Every structure is written in structure tokens, then in C-alpha cells.
Amino acid sequence: MSNFDYDLFVIGAGSGGVRASRIAASHGARVAVAEDYRVGGTCVIRGCVPKKLLVYGAHFAEDLKDARHFGWDVPDCKFDWDRLRDNVQAEVTRLEGLYGQTLENHKVTVFKTRATIAGPQKVRLADGTELTAERILVATGGWPHVPEFPGSEHAITSNEVFHLDKLPKRVVIAGGGYIANEFAGIFNEFGSKVTIVNRGDTILRGYDEQIRDRLLQISMTKGIDFKFNAPFEKIVQNDDGTLTVHLGGCEPIVADAVLVAAGRVPNTKGVGLEEVGVDLDDHGAIKVDESNQSSVPSIYAVGDVTNRIQLTPVAIREGQAFADSVFGGKPTVVDYQNVPSAVFSHPPIGAVGMTEAEARNKLGSIRVYTSDFRAMKNVLAGRNERALYKMVVNAATDQVVGLHMIGPDAPEILQAAAIAVKAGLTKADFDNTVALHPSMAEELVLLK
Structure with missing residues (x-):
């Protein structure tokens, strides 16, 4: 028997961490995973799953109108944000339960608390309990990046947008990437006045120029406003609860909500990585080799925390490859060539x-x-x-x-x-x- 409490301790129960946990356990490893929020991670709880459900809901705005051309006598319909929001969250809760059940079925011990690294083969839970593991896998994902400027505390991120008390009539979205354009399309279809504010002059950097130009053209036709080369200067909260957004080179914009979608950064702060000698890059991502191993041999990392390709299916493949390689006797390396991607814009x-x-x-x-x-x-x-x-x-x-x-x-x-x-x-x-x-x-x- 091993002298360690566990063969593998996983920090973070998102897509990559859950996959690595259950596959390692299926290979016979004694596995524990710690999650301080909700099992399922960004994708299931506050990312691609609830976002895609909002996208489906938004599509009905045009589908209901189009149905009339196909012979359906559809009356003018009213959208109920509260009902969609609550139904989406109910589905998220259902999926969270399934993820937890999967871990339980594979006899993975789940600690619903924060865990940090206390040594190369030791973790510390929030209550001070220390546990040992032969290997530690960090799968803490990414976190929305919010630039520092006066009034930034009045903005929300993609973490909070799914829980809005009411649908904002006017929304300012900071950023030009896929999250910004997806939520611009969602809110626009729900009837909000949407303005995308970008500090640069390009949306969807990294995508083909003709494709992103076509999205810009269609989005503007749908009524979405774009402000380019317009960095945020400050957000001022008005007496009536509305927000005035001050931008460089533009007139101030009054909004009911400001969504910052300025990218995501690896979630490595306060995990204890640097204290045990794990090398991080300039963006705070864990440096790993093709086997997902960090500079400390007993510590590995998968998913967005490594900042290779920030996509859920990539994190899942990395988690599977790690578990198969280390515990299954099947050395596996993830191929990052020709990884497909999507933007669920309109x-x-x-x-x-x-x-x-x-x-x-x-x-x-x-x-x-x-x-x-x-x-x-x-x-x-x-x-x-x-x-x-x-x-x-x-x-x-x-x-x-x-x-x-x-x-x-x-x-x-x-x-x-x-x-x-x-x-x-x-x-x-x-x-x-x-x-x-x-x-x-x-x-x-x-x-x-």
C-alpha cells in the first residue's frame, strides 16, 4: 500500500479535472478532488452550457417572426427573462448533480471546499486539514479578466451575467472576442440596446478576416452598435442606478448594465504553486510539457490553467491523456493541430x-x-x-x-x-x- 493518502489529488472539478479523476479511478487509482464552488466547472456552471441555452432562447426572437412567412399565425410574443434564467439554472443544477454522481460512481472522494498546494505531494483544505498524494493535478481553469479602471466594480463578467435580476434595456459590452459577440447577439435578440466597446480595431482576432467582417456587417444590420479604439476611462453609477460609461475618443454612454468580456486568465492566484517551485508563464499559466507535467515532477496541470487552447473539449482530452498516461499505462499525447472552434453569435x-x-x-x-x-x-x-x-x-x-x-x-x-x-x-x-x-x-x- 502507498504511504500517501491518495494516489491522485485533483484541485478543481471542471471538465478537465472530472475527466482526469474518473479515468484515473477507473484505472484503479485512489482519487480525491476538491472544488470550492460547484462541480462541473466553468463550462457546465457558468460558461458554454448555460450560454448555449441562452443562445437557443434568443433564436426564438427571429424564428417566431419568420414562422409567419411559413404559414403560422404567430401573435406578438413577450419575452420573460426570469423564466428563461430560472429554467437555465435548473438545468445547470441537474447537470451538476450528474457530474457529482459520475465521480461518486467511480469512488472518487469529493471535498466541497477550497484546496491549495502545501508541498510537492501535499494539499491543504480550507479548514486546515492536510492530505498527501503521490501526484497532484491542478485543473482550476480560467477566470474573467477585468481591467483596472475607476468604477470597474460596477461591471459584471460572464460569471454573473446568468443571474441578472432583470433584463437590462441597455447593455455595454467591453471586448471583441467570442464571449463579447455571443452575449451581444443574445441581448440584442432579447430586445436590449447593445453597444460593443473595443479598445482595438478588430473583433474575433484569430478568426478569418472575411468571416469576422461578415459578422460585423450582420451585427450592425441587426442594430448592435460598435465603438472601436475606445478604451474604458471610468464607470460612474448614477442616482437612479444606471451607469455612465466614459470612453476614450467617444461620447459617454448610459447603460443599465456593463459586461466586461475582455478575455480570461489562468486561475492560479493563491493556489500555492510558486511557493513549491511550479514555473508560471508571464500570464500566470502553469508551464507544462507534452505529458502535462509541470516543473515539479509530482504536480501536473490540464485545461485553461495551462493557457494552451482554452476550450472545454481540449481540457477533457488533456485530462484523459494525463490519466491514461500516468495511471493506465497508455502514454497519450494530445494533438493540438486542427482543433475546431465555434462562436455562437447571431x-x-x-x-x-x-x-x-x-x-x-x-x-x-x-x-x-x-x-x-x-x-x-x-x-x-x-x-x-x-x-x-x-x-x-x-x-x-x-x-x-x-x-x-x-x-x-x-x-x-x-x-x-x-x-x-x-x-x-x-x-x-x-x-x-x-x-x-x-x-x-x-x-x-x-x-x-
Whole structure:
């Protein structure tokens, strides 16, 4: 028997931590996990799951109007924020229970309290209890970054946005990334006046330029206002509870809520990492090798806390790879090439592989194919909103190295198409596939 209390102690019961815990336990390890908030982590509790449910709810604003063009006599409908908010939170609670049940079924000990690292093989719980473990896995995820400026305490982040007492009539959103654009679309469909404020001049940095330009165009048509090169100076709370946002180079904006979506940082503060010699990078992320091992051999890390690719499926793969490698005798390394991603904006974006600019810089000679079209549903509904599909091909090999899409159900279509890109298929392979008609996805095999 081991001299340690546990073979593995996991700090953080999010997607990566839960996966690592249950897989390690299935391999016979004695596992404990500590979580100081709710089991499930960012994705399940205050991230992609409740956000996607709000996205579904927001879509009904346009679907109900469009239904009239399809013969349905739909009356003017009133949106009830309280009902959606409470239903979403009920679903979050249900999922939290399932995650906890999964850990229990695998005989993982769960400590519902904060844990910090007290030594290379020792953790300390909030009540002072110290436990030993042969290995420690840090899976504490990320945390919303809120820049410091006067009045920043009046702003909310993606942590609090799901719990608003009432729907704000006017919302200012700081940031240009996927969280900012997703919530801009959500609140706009719910009837709020939305202004996105960006200190730079680009939204969705890292996505293909044509795709992000199309989202900007559509968002502005839907009534979302954009302020670029406008850094926050201060937020002032008025006597009536409203907020006045002062920006550089712009007139002040009065709002009922200010959402800061300025990125996420690794959640490593106060965990005890530096005290035991774990190396962190300039952003506070834990430096790990391809085996998820830190500079301290007994301490590992997976997920957003390592700041490699901040996506839930990546954290899950890292947790699985760690457990299989260390406890299952199956050395596994995560492949970070061609990881698909989505932005659940209105309309949504799906992407995998290199953008056109990246391909030109890396490959030199490329071919680009696009399809700019109006979805059949939008035509009958009288909507001028156009979808855009883009394929980037290595001219020397005919291999498809990038797919970028914006339009209805783009992420759903992109997931399957990403398999083709990951497999290294060619443009000829797409061309040789018979179209599934009528569908939006058929555009991918009809590109000329």
C-alpha cells in the first residue's frame, strides 16, 4: 500500500479535472478532488452550457417572426427573462448533480471546499486539514479578466451575467472576442440596446478576416452598435442606478448594465504553486510539457490553467491523456493541430485549420474557394442575411488546410467537416462527394 493518502489529488472539478479523476479511478487509482464552488466547472456552471441555452432562447426572437412567412399565425410574443434564467439554472443544477454522481460512481472522494498546494505531494483544505498524494493535478481553469479602471466594480463578467435580476434595456459590452459577440447577439435578440466597446480595431482576432467582417456587417444590420479604439476611462453609477460609461475618443454612454468580456486568465492566484517551485508563464499559466507535467515532477496541470487552447473539449482530452498516461499505462499525447472552434453569435461561426492569411504566410501558394449565399429559409422569410463558406487549399498538394463558415447551424456542419480537414483530405475528395440536397452543407462539396 502507498504511504500517501491518495494516489491522485485533483484541485478543481471542471471538465478537465472530472475527466482526469474518473479515468484515473477507473484505472484503479485512489482519487480525491476538491472544488470550492460547484462541480462541473466553468463550462457546465457558468460558461458554454448555460450560454448555449441562452443562445437557443434568443433564436426564438427571429424564428417566431419568420414562422409567419411559413404559414403560422404567430401573435406578438413577450419575452420573460426570469423564466428563461430560472429554467437555465435548473438545468445547470441537474447537470451538476450528474457530474457529482459520475465521480461518486467511480469512488472518487469529493471535498466541497477550497484546496491549495502545501508541498510537492501535499494539499491543504480550507479548514486546515492536510492530505498527501503521490501526484497532484491542478485543473482550476480560467477566470474573467477585468481591467483596472475607476468604477470597474460596477461591471459584471460572464460569471454573473446568468443571474441578472432583470433584463437590462441597455447593455455595454467591453471586448471583441467570442464571449463579447455571443452575449451581444443574445441581448440584442432579447430586445436590449447593445453597444460593443473595443479598445482595438478588430473583433474575433484569430478568426478569418472575411468571416469576422461578415459578422460585423450582420451585427450592425441587426442594430448592435460598435465603438472601436475606445478604451474604458471610468464607470460612474448614477442616482437612479444606471451607469455612465466614459470612453476614450467617444461620447459617454448610459447603460443599465456593463459586461466586461475582455478575455480570461489562468486561475492560479493563491493556489500555492510558486511557493513549491511550479514555473508560471508571464500570464500566470502553469508551464507544462507534452505529458502535462509541470516543473515539479509530482504536480501536473490540464485545461485553461495551462493557457494552451482554452476550450472545454481540449481540457477533457488533456485530462484523459494525463490519466491514461500516468495511471493506465497508455502514454497519450494530445494533438493540438486542427482543433475546431465555434462562436455562437447571431449567426454562428465555425472554423478549423488555417485562415487565409495564416496559410499564405506558411504555405505561400494557396487556393481559396468561397460560397456567398442566402440560406433557403432566409429567402422565404424575407431576410437578406447571407451565409459565407470559405475553403483554404494548399495549392501544391490540393490538401484542404482550413474551413471557415458563418451562417445558420455553421458549428453543427463544421464538426463533421473538421474530420475531413483533420484527416488531410483534398479538395478533390470534397468534389467527389455527392451533394446532400437541399442543404446548406452541400455548398462545401460544390465550391468552384
